Amino acid sequence: MADHTTIPGGTATLAGRAIARIGYGAMALERFDDDREAGAAFLRHAVELGVDHIDTAEFYGDGVANDVIRRAIGSSDAVAVVSKVGAVRVDAPIPLVLAQRPEELRAQVEANLRTLGRDRLDVVNLRRPEIGPGLTVPDEDLVDLDDQLAEMTAMRDEGLIGGIGLSAVRIESLRRALPVGVVCVQNAYSLVAREFEAMLTLCVAEDIAWVPFFPLGRGFPGLPKVTDEPAVQRIAAELGASPAQVGLAWLLGHAPNTLLIPGTANADHLAENLAAGAVELTAEQTAALDALAPAAGAQR
Numbered sequence: 001m002a003d004h005t006t007i008p009g010g011t012a013t014l015a016g017r018a019i020a021r022i023g024y025g026a027m028a029l030e031r032f033d034d035d036r037e038a039g040a041a042f043l044r045h046a047v048e049l050g051v052d053h054i055d056t057a058e059f060y061g062d063g064v065a066n067d068v069i070r071r072a073i074g075s076s077d078a079v080a081v082v083s084k085v086g087a088v089r090v091d092a093p094i095p096l097v098l099a100q101r102p103e104e105l106r107a108q109v110e111a112n113l114r115t116l117g118r119d120r121l122d123v124v125n126l127r128r129p130e131i132g133p134g135l136t137v138p139d140e141d142l143v144d145l146d147d148q149l150a151e152m153t154a155m156r157d158e159g160l161i162g163g164i165g166l167s168a169v170r171i172e173s174l175r176r177a178l179p180v181g182v183v184c185v186q187n188a189y190s191l192v193a194r195e196f197e198a199m200l201t202l203c204v205a206e207d208i209a210w211v212p213f214f215p216l217g218r219g220f221p222g223l224p225k226v227t228d229e230p231a232v233q234r235i236a237a238e239l240g241a242s243p244a245q246v247g248l249a250w251l252l253g254h255a256p257n258t259l260l261i262p263g264t265a266n267a268d269h270l271a272e273n274l275a276a277g278a279v280e281l282t283a284e285q286t287a288a289l290d291a292l293a294p295a296a297g298a299q300r
Contacts, residue, residue, distance in 0.1 A: 007021075009022040023052070039068035042270075084127045130168055
């Protein structure tokens with residue numbers, strides 16, 4: 001791995017290791033299905049720019065993303081590789097189905113290890129169908145969280161998993177899971193969609209990494225887009241930055257435990273995302289952005 005001359009966004013802690021606060025979300029690697037070596041070259045370029053945290057899943061492209069990661073970095077421990085379980089890919093109009101039973105979670109961890117070419121995953125996020133966007137089920141149909149955590153803990157004890165994370169969960173589930181040692185939480189959250197502010201506060205207090213997905217509101221129908229906000233566009237013009245960089249910079253400044261995993265298959269967009277860590281908002285600009293969602297939503 002190349003020596004990093006910069007650390008995108010500075011550093012924060014994930015599962016006991018210091019990593020750059022701006023990493024890479026691997027869903028976009030699906031686009032390299034027809035030229036996986038090109039995808040590997042792109043990912044190696046990201047690592048050269050300072051990325052040392054990659055967030056993936058076996059169901060991204062039905063193993064395509066994981067195969068590209070394997071080709072790019074192999075089993076090197078210089079990059080933290082984080083995956084998620086709770087759903088599997090199917091050939092259907094909706095390409096994902098839930099797979100939440102403990103034995104299904106283990107099978108998914110094993111599949112990730114196989115396609116990534118690794119003996120251990122630094123972190124595995126348990127994706128629960130408690131909240132949207134995406135797959136959800138009524139509470140009475142949820143698999144028992146304690147049963148799931150028991151299986152995740154067993155895999156951690158076996159050395160297959162370094163840390164356990166949660167995704168798409170309510171704050172009550174996070175509180176219930178705290179005794180097992182949760183290292184990160186992934187929920188949808190952005191400058192203009194802050195309904196999980198109370199959960200973020202709990203994560204700060206418990207030294208748990210906060211890894212928001214859809215950090216710019218894009219990627220799922222119905223989510224407000226950060227870059228559409230006139231205040232964001234005005235501040236971007238003032239700073240000579242892009243609106244997307246302003247949205248990411250606000251997240252970094254809002255909480256010290258925030259890690260970002262924006263994804264792209266475009267080299268220019270990659271450089272833009274990583275450069276968001278160097279965007280410095282003034283106190284006045286931060287206050288104007290804070291005011292875009294003063295009620296912070298439902299406080300779930």
